[in-house]
Amino acid sequence: MAEAVALGAAMRGRTAPNPNVGCVIVRDGVVAGRGATQPGGRPHAEAVALAEAGERARGATLHTSLEPCAHRSHRGPTCAALIAGAGVARVVAAIEDPDPRTRGEGFAMLRAAGVEVSVGAGAEAARRSMEGFLTRLALGRPYVTLKLALSIDGKIALPSGESKWITGGDARAHVHLARAQADMILVGRGTLLADQPRLDVRLPGLEDRSPRRALLTRGEPVAGWEILRSPEDIFRLHNVNDLLVEGGSGAATAFLSADLVDRILIYRAPIIIGEGRSALGYIGLEAIADAHGRWRSADGRSLGVDRLEVYERVREPAA
Template sequence: MTLEPCAHESARGPACTDLILGRRPARVVVGCLDPDPRTHGQGVARLRAAGIPVEVGPGQGQAERLIAGFRRRLTDGRPEVTLKIASSLDGCIALADGTSRWITGPDARAHAHLERARHDAILVGSGTLTADDPALDVRLPGLEDRTPQPYVVSRTWTAIPARLSGRAARAARVLDGTDLPAALRELADAGVNRLLVEGGAGLARALVAADLVDRLLWYQAPILLGAGLPALGDIGLTDLADAHGRWTCLQRRTLGQDHLAVFARTR
């Protein structure tokens, strides 16, 4: 199992540890311990106490990666936040007139759809909803039902303007952007472990400036946009030394003509 079996009952049903004890397997292999204090270590302890050998740790790195959002929600009361950016080589996410369809090619966009399917919710700023009226759905065969719940953050909207008719506009819930940490707490309270932020520049800037981004998915196309819209804008940096050491590259890959680099916030 990826995660230690829970030792506590919850709204979802009986404790997994009790179910496993009822079946008495010859051996249990667990990737990592449950960070939930109601279980942490007790699932393993109860299985061992009942004479079932338990091995903890094979594939621990991968298991920890898989539960990172769950851990973040438990420890920080907010989802793991992944910021997705599709930029030109010179770091622009749109032309100066706001046009951004499309920066990257079909392979990168298909990969981005797979990333959507891996998240519980998608967040965009009101500027992106207004400019693009996007669908924000998963359009990969067989994964269409994995489209995450869309949210839009605004400091002024109480509802989505009626003129917007895209799928996201019809399905989105509005979050109050005056207090971003509170908006993220609201998502965590709704059970969101993994949040994918799909822009635009204003929201990305605010989240990075508040140090609320855990992962960066940076798709880069081999194009130059010159006087386009910068990916981030002012993030409050005054000393170049402070920019270093904040991001660790986890992966680089080629997707058609484009490149994807995945970074984790070094904490």
């Protein structure tokens, strides 16, 4: 299951609106087929793995990070039907598909066909790998990551606006990896005018992973950019599971004020700027007590001379 989850995670940012699923088929202790959902969402991971396994799938165990689909589509047969037809003996799935068109039906179809089904192995890792898809199904919007590059004292630029480069090469490379896992990147108009950012992925071998570009502005549209008039416009985005908000202070403040940030990536450089531009403006808090309990530290590591801090929004489980 760990390999199946990793295969799916590698496709994050490429499969929307479908989930980024991974699948591994094992027969007699030997891997017979591997697959991940392909760009654009088809073919699904199970179909890719079954095609590689061929006749070796008969009597095998199929590990998948998400319940095989059961809803019919003009784009091909259901994965549950493909699995049953291939003679797979057992399916091990990490989590149930929350899509109401499949939820539980994929497992029911498999069991009706005589396939043994087990659910729950690797569930937490699978959920993390598909946060974008799961958030969109649960909340009707993408999973939103906010990226901030800061000095020790929390500044994003000098008073003049100069900000290149606060962090070093290792941190910037990690940002490009985060871009490769997003379906869309958003900046504010101020950042566009000041930096003319390309917002592409410039890591060797991942150049084709550059996401769509969005601009948060109430001004005139800009050629080559998708326009969002407010953070709430993310509820109308199509084919976006993961949204990366890169800058600047206005966009970051707007999304935090609207409570539409799920994760924060802080790249902190070992420099002190003093007087300069702050990362955020007023986000609506009236008391320090209101700030506590909203975020939890999820990760931290060194990236060359810089430090990555990851924080996740603490939210009440959906009813």
